[in-house]
Amino acid sequence: MLVATTGFIVLTGATTASRLQVIGTVERDSAAAYDVLVRPKGSRTAQEAARGRVQPNYLSGLFGGISPAQYRQVAAVDGVEVAAPIAMLGHSIRWVPVEVDLTAAVDRDADRQVIRIDPTFSAERGLSRAAARPLYVYVTRNEVAQPVGPIDSLTGPVPHTNGRSYPLAHCDGAISGGALEVLPDGRTEPICGIPQPVGAPGSSRSELENTGFWTFQLRPDGRFADVEMAYDGEVPTGTFRPRVRDRLTVPVSAHVPFLLAAVDPPAEERLVGLSSAVVQGRALRPDDLPRDLPGIQNRQFPVLATSRPYVDGNISVAFTRLRPDRVAGLSETAVSRALEAAEAIPAGSVRLDVAAAQEAQLAKALRDSGSCCFGELRSVLQAGPPGYEELPDGTLRARAVDPDPGVYGEARERDMPVPWLGADTSFRTLHRLETRGLGGRKMPGWEPVGVFDPERLTRFGDLSRVPLETYEPPTAEGADEPSRTALGDQPLFPGGNPAGYLSTPPFLLTNLESLPKLLEGAPRAQRDAPISAVRVRVEDVDGYSEHSAERVRLVAEQIAEATGLDVDITLGSSPAPQTVELPAGSFGRPELRLTENWSALGVGSVIVQAVDRKSVLLFLLVLVVCALFLGNAVTAAVRDRRSELALLACLGWSARRISLLVLGEVATLGLVAGLLSVALATPISAALGIDVGWWRALLAVPVALLLALVAGLTPALLASRAHPAAALRPAVAAVRRGTRPRTLFQLALTNLARTPGRTLLGAGALAIGVAALTLVGTVSYAFRGAVVGSLLGDAISLDVRGADLIAAAATMLLGAAAVADVIYLGVRDRAAELATLRAIGWTDGALARLIAYEALALGALGAGSGALLGLLGAVGLIGALPAGLLLVAGVTAVAGIVVSGLAALLPAALLRRLPAARLLAEE
Template sequence: MLGFIWGQLRGRAGRSVALLAGVLVATTGFVVLTGATTTSRLDVTGAVERNTRAAYDILVRPNGARTPLEAERGLVRPNYLSGLFGGITPAQYEQVKEVAGVDVAAPIAMLGYSTSTVPVRFDVTRAVDPSLERQVIRLNPTFTAERGLSTAPSSPRYVYVTKRPLLYPEWGGDVDVPSSPYSDGRTYKYDEYCGQVPREVLPDGRSEPICDPYLAVRSGNAGQSSERENWSVDTVRLLPDGRFEANRWLPGRAERVVTDQLVVTYRVTVPFLLAAVDPEAEQRLVGLDDAVTEGRSLRLDDTTTETSPGPSVTERSVPVLSTSRPYLDVTVRSALTRLPQARPAGLPIGELERTLGRATGLGVGTEEYTLTDGYRDLLAKGISKTGCCTGELQTIMQAGAPEYERLPDGALRAVARPPFDHALYGGESALNLHSRPWLADDNGFRPVTALPQPPSGGHLQLRFWQTVGIFDPEKLSGFSDLSRVPLETYEPPRTDGADERSRQALGGRPLEPSGNPAGYLSSPPLLLTNLAAVPKLLEGDVTPTRTAPISAIRVRVSDVAGYTDRSAERVRLIAERIADTTGLDVDLTFGSSPAPQTVELPAGSFGRPELRLTEPWSALGVASVITRAVDRKSLVLFGLVLVVCGLFLGNAVSAAVRDRRRELAVLACLGWSARRIAALVLGEVAALGLAAGLLALGLAFPLAAALDIGIGWRQAVLAVPVALLLALVAGLVPALRAAGAHPAAALRPLVAPARWVRRPRSLFGMALVNLVRTPGRTLLGAGALAIGVTALTLVSAAAYAFRGAIVGSLLGDTISLNVRSADTLAAVVTVLLGAGAVADVLYLNVRDRAAELSTLRAVGWTDATLARLVGYEGLLIGALGAVAGAGLGLAGAAWLVGGLPSALILVAAAVALVGVLITCLAALVPAALLRRLPTARLLAEE
């Protein structure tokens, strides 16, 4: 029997080599793909483990804080703390800390916006004409923000430069006195409209005041006015040596300074978000103490201090850590004009404004200064009461969360709001020392309320914050770059343009916070105080913030180093315990990553056009989705390779049996039993499988090395039994058919007529009839191609569309599905095997219908027409298999992704087209065999 089998294999060398190649490809693909699966999983899980360790694993928020949009999409919006003021009590915080397995529980209490000022400095030295005895330099400031898209002019500011002597008030800090002593030893009446201002000495010895309306505003409630409405007159003396003498106000006193340059400084109101933390927990969570660059860190005993500078005045001072990075996109530009004829001395405020406003002069340049530079100037002064940094807490502004409308394309549109009530800054119950920010007059996106000051009862209560240290948010530790945005507390929000128009409007730069409390982008908390200071600060406050000040608790779980199934389950169990114990909203941030969300921003009233932005929301559970997807992908590809190879081999063995039908019939007539005939067929197939397994064993290592895949000896040795088993399975059905066939079958027609199909009227119709005559064979070829197209669709989708579609996250973009070259090679091989199966089907059809085709040639059909007939058959099989395979691949990709993005549909369509083209090319081989048909002999046999 063995010799007979060897003779059969050698006698049909072409068919034997084809079968050997099919088994070899399938077996080698099995070994390599198994190694690729292991390597791919190790790479992916390693990358996930390295990049999903955030500062905390669980986010605890007040009950009801999770919005329906967040719950529906599994996302957490950026700056989730902005708009979240209180809601968790200290008792609930203690409950969270006591849950077993909690390593760190770090609370944060968002208190609201404090108003402070940042200096803006303009050097106007070059604008001064030293030959003039008196002159006024007019500055016309223009505020710009949001990458220059929002612009608003401000009232002019003036600098009066005179060579005449000036008298300065010797201010003692009391604003209630009717008169004030001056530098000449005399006392002058206090002007309630002009304030305590310098006086210019006239040639006759008299002196006249030079009103400064800004001082009058500061002596009242500055919050009732916008800084765009403020105007001022600074007075300096030009000394004979070319230097400048001016008066500088300091706390409780005034001081004369002489400088070489004339630098005018204005104060721009900036709202800073104040939050309270537990210093010890914050250090353990993100290393807050290690991020302090100047001064000292917060201490556990830091609290609100209270002093009484006067019998009816109480001052409460809160110690804070101030940021070293203000994250403000605001610039002030000023056009300079010299007014040589203007004479402000002695004019009351009303006439002074009209006179200076109507004055004409000569433009002498422009100056520009950013608030970031101004904040650096503050830091350069060092931490002190007269340096950096302080601000007021007379009215604490609280801005809620934005609302969204859902657009048909899945994007979100922020709901615009009119400017908030300005009385919140300057109401009767508030005594604000700073004007309201200029952008507060713009349309907003957040509801703004004020945390009211406790009733004074006739006693003036002043609330301030004072810097004790400076911290750098970018030095905080404890998170990966792929998971830090935006779940980290101190990360500044930045959004890029989502379309070309928006990107051009932003100048290719991201949109940043503008300093408007009601603006869409909210700055992170830039002022941090101790949680222990909150009760005293809010003493007498009747709002729920005082009794439940904590906005969120960030929890890090112990014994969790990186993302693994065990760690994920541990975090989930502890989150459930926290939710059951406290009744608060609990989100698992473990394994999360930023996910792009398109947000449409309506136009602003200061010139900002409508923008379409890409905002990094946080997708929850990204790591779990990725690790499951890579396992599914490898498993599916592995199964598809084996199935398509099995179909290819089954078709090839079936063709070999059909080609030997006369020979097998003769053996049956000679007395061979059905079992012996089946053993002959299976023996031939088993011999080829064994040879292919040995060859695959030798090829696996160099191929794996070329693809950078690790394969062990155990995996490689599996090639032999897998090849043998695959060959036997593929040959089982043809062997049984051969054994059960009647010897007279060799004399019957090979192709049965399709009686239920109408007579074809075209060449394409005839091709369709021919395929229907052998439905099993047609479906086998189409099925093999469909499986190959399915595999290629999955791999192409993973390479092209999964980066933004699997979870739409930064981690997904970075890791993707780790599509390796072995996966791509396996998919391409399955398509080629499917195309080979189609070519084999067409070849068998040509062989079985050789007499028919010879008859058509005899009656005048050309070889080109016959080739077109075969080509149409190949096109139909290819279209059937490609469409079915693309559909299956699309369904599989959607299963991996969890959705059906449009990108996947495009990928599936492209792969289906490639499958049809490859099938048409494969059809050229059997079409070329038509020329070799022995027409005369076939007709003679018929």
């Protein structure tokens, strides 16, 4: 009773401590940017509805659906602290010049040379690669004259950069207006370069199709001369001016999609501290409005740009030095033939980072604040969400769609930019957003007012990162060894394809006040309801708790009733891994098996409920095991005293009085055990690092009394039925037909069958221990199954395993004690029989093996039935029978048999101390 009571107090303390630790972890790690996510009606995907998860960065496929009036209704709900709207607008394809330094590739001794630049574009960790058309740089020591403009006459002399006037250059029979090479004798020859492709109206062109031909003069001082555009304030003049540089650099075109979204700056500041994350320029203001530039038909929209583009894109460039016999004075076709036939000498290579070039471009734009036409919004592309096919194992396979390069074109323009990966395997359907309002009189564009660093925003726990993070890049890790090897053990980032599977977060943030001007030409549905989602933070909520959960639930219900929108409670959510298969790409990327972090909703609630259920079940299991163990002990004691109780009946004791005698003895033992437990529970708990507390230690007294009375009730009733004649009748079994055992193991089985009640009681006690251990494993398995699969659940599951192991060990030890008690009683009752066997020549080793066989057989019966009972309980608990539980039951059954064998050690050791002579004399 002392062991059972003390064990119960310590175990309940451990389980309660585990519960408090889990709830504290949930409350601490579930604080997030917002508690409620409001989306347009019907925006939940089938996968989200079925799994209770929100896929990462799905905003890239959601454009509008919430009206300003509905947003105001959300903000007006009682209890809403912050309502932050976001309106997704689409991708603006921006030309990013990636500068290539050719200085080291120039032969300083050559009079004329051409350097060929061979770019190879790569993305998606280098798995997607494509070679672009070559670019050429012509370097000559002769003077190079270029027209500076303005050009008043196509036939007369025109001012050039060397201060002289020449007729405009002619190439292939037409006026080209290009550069002239001035020969030593004063003659000039046009530098026509190579043929430049020109597409039809509505065409688009990727970086792979671009080509170029630049001309530089290598001056005697070793520097390089060319020309640059001249500006009048912020407006280009259309004229050029000479420029001299120390380094020879030319740009390689990279087309980067910039995802544009509109936000409410004050709301974003309250939600994540947006203004405090600005690292260049200034923060976006609510009153920042688009402005019309003077003198040109251009409307510039203010944006706050990100300093971290999260685009995986690189350009590998190889340089080759060519020595053609002649370049100047040749037609474009002749120049191409001359370059193909020229001697080629490798001149180095370099690797360029597109993200670094974009950062430099933004910094320059901020330095040149007010300059014209930085980014264009003529062609804004909206990408739909990706589709999936669900495989039998729960994996999602992304559904490929045919790419549509034509969507990038514009009927009135030629060669509109398209990212080179736009021709890759696509997973999103693209369509154009018409932004050219006012009858096309204004050309919309964007200009940065500042740059913000997403890493400087208000940070929240990694275990509870909510979905729809506007500022988080979607990443996907390799889910199997081939995928991890292909990715170089690095996450997969977006590759810059608007129709690709992974989409970038918004690069550009403008304000809601700009939406009416920006959407002048958009469909009426988006103009009337431009907001894609509203993120809501509820007052007085800082992490998950029952009070917070109820408060958030009430607010979410009010929002749903007031607006009719889809409302998800994100309080207590946590990233959860989802396996996705990505079909192979068109540029070399193999098929990949990826793991994405989707956001599992309601994880905090599931964890708290699961730990509560687990605590209750563990308490009940420990109590049941303790009660049965004690019941076995009391029953054995009553059975051992059957002659004494029968004698009391002969002396006139009533059945009620005999029952009270047994219950009184058991209650006295329970009271003593409870008092001793009060003294033992505190130091034992302290040694185990468990805070039990005096109030829980004092609980040992009533617990011990209750256990004692429950355990003694049935034996007391049996004792009251003792027949008076039992005191005079010898305790022998009736004569039955038996069999002769031929082996020691058969004799052990025969001995167990001689006392079937005791055998079943011992096996039952062990079965309860094994079943309890199996159920403890089942409870832990079910608990982890309910919460593991999210980052928060994975962390929590580690916290509960200590208490689970303590409970499992205690139940098995109680079962082992019951088995040892049964074996000991059997040895004591058969002491005379065992003494006789020793007298006729049996050795102590043979007798010990006999006892061990009995214990192992008893263990096999109890452990097998206990494992079966545990499995049945597992099925009732979690409604299924996973393969993992079969392993748990098998391990516990084997453990039960081993424990039974160990339990026989002490009774076997007692054999040597049997007084054989006295027992034989008494017999």
